[in-house]
Amino acid sequence: MKREIARVARKEIKSEISALRKASASHRSDIAALKKIVKAQEALLRQFVRMANRADRESTVHHSKSEAAAPRAPLSAAAAAAFDHQAFVAHRKRLGLTQAQMAKLVGVSSLSIYKWESGKVMPRAAQREGVAQALKLGKRKALAIATS
DSSP states (O other): OHHHHHHHHHHHHHHHHHHHHHHHHHHHHHHHHHHHHHHHHHHHHHHHHHHHHHHHHHHHHHHHHHHTTSOOOOOOHHHHHSOOHHHHHHHHHHHTOOHHHHHHHHTSOHHHHHHHHHTSOOOOHHHHHHHHHHHHSOHHHHHHHHHO
């Protein structure tokens, strides 16, 4: 009798487990298909971001080429809010400072100065205040602070 009960229990469990196995296999294949879709969507997103960045850079180049003919004045505190990397470079060179010295003056790394001057990155609002303060200084005072 005990063996018969065990056999019937195994038979019922087997039928229940087979349905669960089929559902599990179906879910795994669905998950794999969704992962493929997500991977394809991420690739498309990266492509669109690259295209948008490229278009941004091209529009910046065209915009700066049209302004190249006009002479630039040094940045003031008001102009620091609308950061112009070419004017920043010109003012740093007028002061006779290296990028590392300008970085010390502004309170950032020299890599930040490089990225700002190349136009790849814009300084944050807190950093723009430092830029505005540095640009108010005269040549002698700027050199004295940067070399100390």
